[in-house]
Amino acid sequence: MAQLGELERSIMDALWASENPLSATELQEYLEERARETSGKQLAVTTVLTVLSRLEHKSLVVRDRTVRPHLYRASSSQADHTAELMHEILGSSTDRGEVLARFLGSVSPEEAAALRGLLDQTRDSGRSA
Incomplete structure (x- = not known):
């Protein structure tokens, strides 16, 4: 994209x-x-x-x-488009962990809390499957 x-x-x-x-x-x-x-x-x-x-x-x-x-x-929502761009950029990296670490180091406390909540939801929905 x-x-x-x-x-x-x-x-x-x-x-x-x-x-x-x-x-x-x-x-x-x-x-x-x-x-x-x-x-x-x-x-x-x-x-x-x-x-x-x-x-x-x-x-x-x-x-x-x-x-x-x-x-x-x-053809898709702005959120879908942005998520696809983020996935593409992450996929092109040779060290995904480093990219994620740098990204997480730049988010605000509010954004970090939102990410924690989303990760918890993802983990919890994986347990119920």
């Missing part, structure tokens, strides 16, 4: 935040509104369509071709 560029990330963030599929025009309007708040850049709908096509090719976006204009939605 590839890392996302800035515009790809912005489009995916909009799709993840939306309860409904969005058209390229709706995405362009959303991105322009956000750009006015930050950089002021104008964005053409053709640019959004190009990025959506790339995201579809990467299997990150699903396009509904049965309606006009076409509607787009994320």
